Structure formats: structure tokens, C-alpha cells
Amino acid sequence: MARPRSTLVSIEDTPFYHCMSKCVRFAWLTGVDKHTGKSYAHRRDWVESRILELAGVFAIDVAAYAVMSNHLHLVLRVDIFEANNWTDKEVVDHWHHLFKGTEITRKFTKGEVIESYEVASLKHSIAQFRSRLSDISWFMRALNEAIARKANKEDGCTGRFWEGRFKSQALLDEAAVLACMAYVDLNPIRAKMANTPESSDFTSIQRRIKSAMKGEQPKALLPFTGNEQKQMSKGLMLSAKDYLQLVDETGRIIRADKHGEISSESQAILTRLNIPQENWIKLTTDFSRLFKGPVGTIQELDIYCEHLERKRRQGAANCQIWFSST
Numbered sequence: 541m542a543r544p545r546s547t548l549v550s551i552e553d554t555p556f557y558h559c560m561s562k563c564v565r566f567a568w569l570t571g572v573d574k575h576t577g578k579s580y581a582h583r584r585d586w587v588e589s590r591i592l593e594l595a596g597v598f599a600i601d602v603a604a605y606a607v608m609s610n611h612l613h614l615v616l617r618v619d620i621f622e623a624n625n626w627t628d629k630e631v632v633d634h635w636h637h638l639f640k641g642t643e644i645t646r647k648f649t650k651g652e653v654i655e656s657y658e659v660a661s662l663k664h665s666i667a668q669f670r671s672r673l674s675d676i677s678w679f680m681r682a683l684n685e686a687i688a689r690k691a692n693k694e695d696g697c698t699g700r701f702w703e704g705r706f707k708s709q710a711l712l713d714e715a716a717v718l719a720c721m722a723y724v725d726l727n728p729i730r731a732k733m734a735n736t737p738e739s740s741d742f743t744s745i746q747r748r749i750k751s752a753m754k755g756e757q758p759k760a761l762l763p764f765t766g767n768e769q770k771q772m773s774k775g776l777m778l779s780a781k782d783y784l785q786l787v788d789e790t791g792r793i794i795r796a797d798k799h800g801e802i803s804s805e806s807q808a809i810l811t812r813l814n815i816p817q818e819n820w821i822k823l824t825t826d827f828s829r830l831f832k833g834p835v836g837t838i839q840e841l842d843i844y845c846e847h848l849e850r851k852r853r854q855g856a857a858n859c860q861i862w863f864s865s866t
Contacts, residue, residue: 548708548834549676553844555618556603556711557676558720558835560828561684562611562703569610569687584742586690587612590683592760597637598682599623599674601762603717603776604744606727613724615717616676617762619774623674628666635669638682645669680706712836712844714777715813715863719820720835721776722787723827729791730825737787745787752780782809790824819862830858837863 549557563569568580569587587607591614595602599622604615626634632645640646644662648654654662672678688701711717725745728734737745744761751758757780766779776783786809792800802810802817810820823830833854834844845853 548710548848549618550710550844550847551618551620552847553840554710554712554836555620556717557616557618557708558711558724558827559614559616559676559680559706559708560611561680561706564700564703569607569612569691583687583691586687587683588742590686594638594679594682595760597634597673598679599626600676600679601774602744602760603762604721604724606724606740606744607742608727608731608733613727614680615711615721615724616679617774618674618676620674623670626670626673631666631670631673634673641665641669676708680708709831710834710836710844712834712840713863715815715837716835717776718778718783718813719815719823720827721783722790722824725787726791726794726824730794735795737784737791745784748780749784752784778809782806790821793821794825815863823862830862831855835859835863 568578569583572579572581584607588605591602591605594600599619601617601619602614603617604613606613623631629649632641632649635641636645636649641649642661642665644654644658645665647658648662684702684706691701692698711720725737725740725743728740728743729737734740737743738749740746744758747758747761757763763775764778764780764783765775766777766782782805785803786806789800789802789806793802794800802820807817810817815823827835834841835855836844836859838856838860841853841856841859845851
């Protein structure tokens with residue numbers, strides 16, 4: 541039985557979540573449908589463009605994404621502080637970028653006079669919009685519904701395009717976040733859709749590599765701060781260069797036709813994360829098979845379950861095996 545989303549999300553414990561949506565009825569998101577031979581490759585642009593658009597609207601950062609043949613992966617970071625720091629006008633403007641809002645909120649954006657009897661309704665709407673703009677369920681709804689409408693129109697049909705619920709799992713510590721990101725970024729290589737990260741079309745890793753070649757980081761993605769961008773207020777605690785090298789080396793090991801190895805620089809990262817090399821390869825190959833629920837050390841899992849009043853620690857055995865707590 542599916543759990544209510546409120547029992548899966550605990551911002552108090554972590555802002556990071558791995559989300560996945562899968563198509564139904566032999567509907568294909570991108571690539572070539574094996575049953576009909578029809579190509580849907582053009583839909584990749586729909587999905588990537590929408591992801592990057594939503595990253596600029598919601599108080600939710602995109603850390604990683606991969607658009608596959610019949611499903612997509614995202615690693616998201618909820619930024620409650622950003623949402624709370626927006627002015628009322630900014631909240632309404634962000635919401636109106638995607639939705640119509642109400643008659644009163646439209647008056648508010650135009651600078652028209654708000655009558656005294658309308659103030660309470662306006663405040664209620666703004667509070668609701670602010671909450672939704674930092675909610676991964678609304679992010680995924682804004683993503684999936686838009687793609688489903690376009691796909692159904694193109695296919696000349698109605699009904700579900702996606703499974704009823706997207707899957708989400710809490711990433712409880714830095715090791716879980718980076719392992720999941722690498723797993724997502726290496727999806728096309730494991731599926732033999734690409735030979736290298738830089739040739740993995742419509743993925744976050746390709747976007748990061750293209751920006752790195754210019755000495756930049758992509759504006760639409762959560763940045764790596766490491767030691768090179770200490771002035772940044774938020775980001776991933778690793779340098780972009782180190783992460784790209786780690787993913788590239790991991791990809792070479794995963795590919796059967798390549799002889800790869802983890803360099804001393806990348807091994808230093810794994811050592812800091814308390815992840816043995818063999819565990820790292822397993823995590824970045826089978827992350828979704830190993831974990832159906834929250835991911836992290838046993839200590840972090842205990843705290844997460846306690847806050848959400850969950851008696852059963854889903855996936856505790858694999859968290860114990862694959863993530864060191866020392």
C-alpha cells in the first residue's frame with residue numbers, strides 16, 4: 541500500500557530527494573518504441589526544457605536528472621529558506637508563471653487596489669502558493685502533467701501517461717546524495733544508450749560537462765561548492781571537477797568494454813564518504829534495486845523514522861551493508 545507523501549518527506553532531516561516517474565500503457569517518453577518502431581526522441585527536449593524551467597520557478601534545486609526511454613530520474617533539493625524569503629509579490633509572480641492563480645492574485649500582480657474584504661483571501665492564496673512552491677509533489681505535478689498533455693495530444697489519446705504516483709526517497713546524508721546523483725547520471729551508460737557521460741544526451745551530467753569546458757557551472761542546476769566557491773550560500777560539498785572525474789571513472793568501470801579504475805583523487809573522496817570502492821560501484825549500478833525507501837547510515841535512518849513516527853525502518857539492512865557509519 542502506497543504511503544502518503546507526508547510520511548516520506550522530512551525537511552527537518554534532509555532537503556534531498558530522489559524522484560522517479562515511469563510511463564504506462566507502453567507509452568514511451570523518448571527513444572524508439574520497440575512495439576511500433578516509432579521514434580519519440582523529440583520528447584527529450586520537452587522534458588529537459590520543463591525540468592530547467594521549473595528549477596527557475598520553484599524553491600527547489602535540481603541536482604541531477606536523466607531522461608530515459610520510458611522513465612525519468614531526478615535528484616531534488618528543497619529550499620524552504622528561499623521560499624520563505626520571497627516577498628509576497630515574488631511568490632505570486634512565480635506561481636503565475638505556471639498557473640492562473642485567482643482573480644484577486646491577478647489584481648495584486650497588476651498593482652490594482654485590493655479591497656479590505658479581499659485581503660484575507662489574498663493572504664491565504666499567497667501562503668498556499670508559497671507552500672506549494674517548495675513542495676516536491678507540486679514540482680512533479682507541474683512536470684508530469686505538462687508532458688502528459690503534450691504526449692497524449694501527439695498520440696491522439698486520453699488517459700494516464702504516467703504511473704499514478706511518482707516514486708520518491710529521502711537521501712539522508714552526503715554519501716547517499718552523491719551516490720544517487722552518480723547513479724542517475726550514469727543511467728544512459730548502464731542502459732547502453734551512451735558510451736560516455738559527455739555523450740549522454742538530455743542529462744545533468746552532460747550539461748555540467750559542457751559548462752565545465754567553459755570554466756563554468758550550469759545556472760539551472762544546484763552548484764558544487766567545494767573549496768572553489770566558498771561564497772556560495774548553498775551547494776554540493778565537492779568541487780565540480782572532482783565529481784565529474786569520479787563519475788567518469790565510475791562509468792568506465794561499469795562499462796564492460798572499458799578497463800577503468802578509481803584514481804587516488806577519487807579514492808580520497810570515497811574514503812571521506814566512508815564508502816569502500818566495491819560498495820560505490822554497487823551503489824551506482826543498483827541504487828534503485830537496493831533501496832525502495834530512505835537512504836543513508838543507520839543513525840540517520842533512525843532519526844528520520846523517529847521524526848516521522850515510522851515504526852518500520854524500510855531498507856535498514858541495505859543501509860547497514862552499503863553505507864558505513866564510522
